[in-house]
Amino acid sequence: MIRVSHLSKRFGAHAVVQDVSFELAAGETLVLLGPSGCGKTTLLKMLNRLVEPDSGTVEINGLNVFEQRPETLRRGIGYVIQQVGLLPHYTVAENVAVVPRLLGHAPAAIAARTTALLTRLHLPPERYAAQLPHQLSGGQQQRVGLARALAADPPIILLDEPFGALDPLTRASIRREFRELEELRSKTVVLVTHDVTEAFELADRILLLDAGQVQQLGTPRELLFQPANDFVRRFFAAERLALQLRTLTLGDVFTEEAATRSAGPIPLPFTTATTVHDALETLTDSDAGASTSFSVAELMAAFGQALQREEEAWKR
Numbered sequence: 001m002i003r004v005s006h007l008s009k010r011f012g013a014h015a016v017v018q019d020v021s022f023e024l025a026a027g028e029t030l031v032l033l034g035p036s037g038c039g040k041t042t043l044l045k046m047l048n049r050l051v052e053p054d055s056g057t058v059e060i061n062g063l064n065v066f067e068q069r070p071e072t073l074r075r076g077i078g079y080v081i082q083q084v085g086l087l088p089h090y091t092v093a094e095n096v097a098v099v100p101r102l103l104g105h106a107p108a109a110i111a112a113r114t115t116a117l118l119t120r121l122h123l124p125p126e127r128y129a130a131q132l133p134h135q136l137s138g139g140q141q142q143r144v145g146l147a148r149a150l151a152a153d154p155p156i157i158l159l160d161e162p163f164g165a166l167d168p169l170t171r172a173s174i175r176r177e178f179r180e181l182e183e184l185r186s187k188t189v190v191l192v193t194h195d196v197t198e199a200f201e202l203a204d205r206i207l208l209l210d211a212g213q214v215q216q217l218g219t220p221r222e223l224l225f226q227p228a229n230d231f232v233r234r235f236f237a238a239e240r241l242a243l244q245l246r247t248l249t250l251g252d253v254f255t256e257e258a259a260t261r262s263a264g265p266i267p268l269p270f271t272t273a274t275t276v277h278d279a280l281e282t283l284t285d286s287d288a289g290a291s292t293s294f295s296v297a298e299l300m301a302a303f304g305q306a307l308q309r310e311e312e313a314w315k316r
């Protein structure tokens with residue numbers, strides 16, 4: 001759906017994005033990750049022509065974006081930024097309706113869509129639709145920003161540090177909602193963050209940048225277990241264990257064992273796709289009262305073995 005070829009951009013003598021190429025299939029989520037100032041935002045903005053590149057091409061559905069009118073292009077691509085950028089004198093509902101209005105959608109259809117989106121994003125319309133942005137918390141404003149980006153149902157959504165301004169707790173819970181949002185499942189998403197955990201939670205693939213250059217493009221698992229260079233290794237070093245817990249699933253950990261267990265395969269409420277991290281959270285949460293056929297100690301032992309298997313496999 002998106003094909004980026006040899007994209008470069010300088011600001012004066014500063015080469016901010018250097019020869020970046022990637023392809024993204026429909027429905028995939030790509031996270032642009034890297035230290036502050038590495039060129040993530042500039043790269044993202046070249047996708048919807050908020051920044052014009054010096055060289056290289058961007059194709060969306062086979063069409064060169066530089067041959068389209070920027071306004072037309074942007075109406076077909078949802079865009080969410082950290083500062084949210086809601087129109088201060090428009091109500092929540094009016095903010096959400098901006099792009100559908102520009103596109104000339106019928107008022108009744110816009111109203112129905114707005115109601116549905118606000119409901120799904122936990123902003124009951126009867127309470128929030130008529131409020132102004134300044135009456136909302138930061139997290140609520142973020143949700144309105146997301147609803148606005150989704151309003152015209154664009155196939156592509158670009159997000160620039162969408163959870164950046166939030167406290168860690170709100171951030172984690174909005175991220176979870178975001179991951180579970182049905183609306184986004186079918187979308188092609190490009191998301192900028194400098195938060196490693198966020199990248200691992202949301203990405204199908206991660207493009208790790210440093211000083212405008214691609215250091216590695218791959219799945220979280222590939223970046224973690226098969227780092228392309230020292231920069232990649234160092235970038236994840238401090239959070240390596242936490243990321244491994246989020247990357248390996250019960251399916252990875254219990255593969256051989258589960259097959260031979262008399263208790264059967266992975267017990268409910270878990271599935272083979274549950275991450276070790278999530279399983280540990282459930283096991284250690286006494287309120288959840290999960291009755292499982294394995295203990296925390298068994299899980300950690302199996303996790304340790306799985307890590308060894310994984311590292312051996314990549315070495316080969």
Ligand SMILES: Nc1ncnc2c1ncn2[C@@H]1O[C@H](COP(=O)(O)OP(=O)(O)OP(=O)(O)O)[C@@H](O)[C@H]1O
Nearest residue numbers: 011014016034035036037038039040041042043194
């Ligand atoms: N319009 C501009 N004019 C001059 N320099 C710019 C402009 N926009 C960005 N830059 C510079 O380009 C570099 C990359 O900026 P960019 O915003 O793409 O980085 P980033 O990786 O998104 O950083 P952060 O995570 O801090 O937002 C920075 O050094 C920035 O100062």
